Amino acid sequence: MDNKKKNTATTVNNEAKSNNADKATYDFAFGPMNYILLVAGIVLLGLGYILLSGGGSDDPNVFNPAMFNSQRMVVAPILIVVGLVVEICAIMFRPKNKEK
Numbered sequence: 001m002d003n004k005k006k007n008t009a010t011t012v013n014n015e016a017k018s019n020n021a022d023k024a025t026y027d028f029a030f031g032p033m034n035y036i037l038l039v040a041g042i043v044l045l046g047l048g049y050i051l052l053s054g055g056g057s058d059d060p061n062v063f064n065p066a067m068f069n070s071q072r073m074v075v076a077p078i079l080i081v082v083g084l085v086v087e088i089c090a091i092m093f094r095p096k097n098k099e100k
Contacts, residue, residue: 037090044083052076 030038055067 031095033095034090034093037086037093041083041086041090044079044086046083048076048079048083051079 051071055064055069055072057064
């Protein structure tokens with residue numbers, strides 16, 4: 001008799017586990033806000049590197065002072081640093097309603 005009860009209990013437990021497995025939800029590490037921040041950081045980095053480029057001279061004997069303008073010396077590095085900070089925030093951001 002005890003053996004029958006154990007088999008029945010095992011069958012019920014297996015059915016409960018299979019029902020729970022069907023309803024399994026997956027919890028991803030990143031949410032939609034993380035991906036939005038990642039894309040924003042990539043855009044800022046790309047814009048910073050684009051602004052940093054240029055300023056050269058076609059003739060190596062001629063000095064081009066455009067290499068030292070405020071766009072390349074101030075704006076571009078600030079955009080690159082802000083882009084890196086946004087990327088770090090995107091990786092570290094965790095929504096308040098997401099529990100572990």
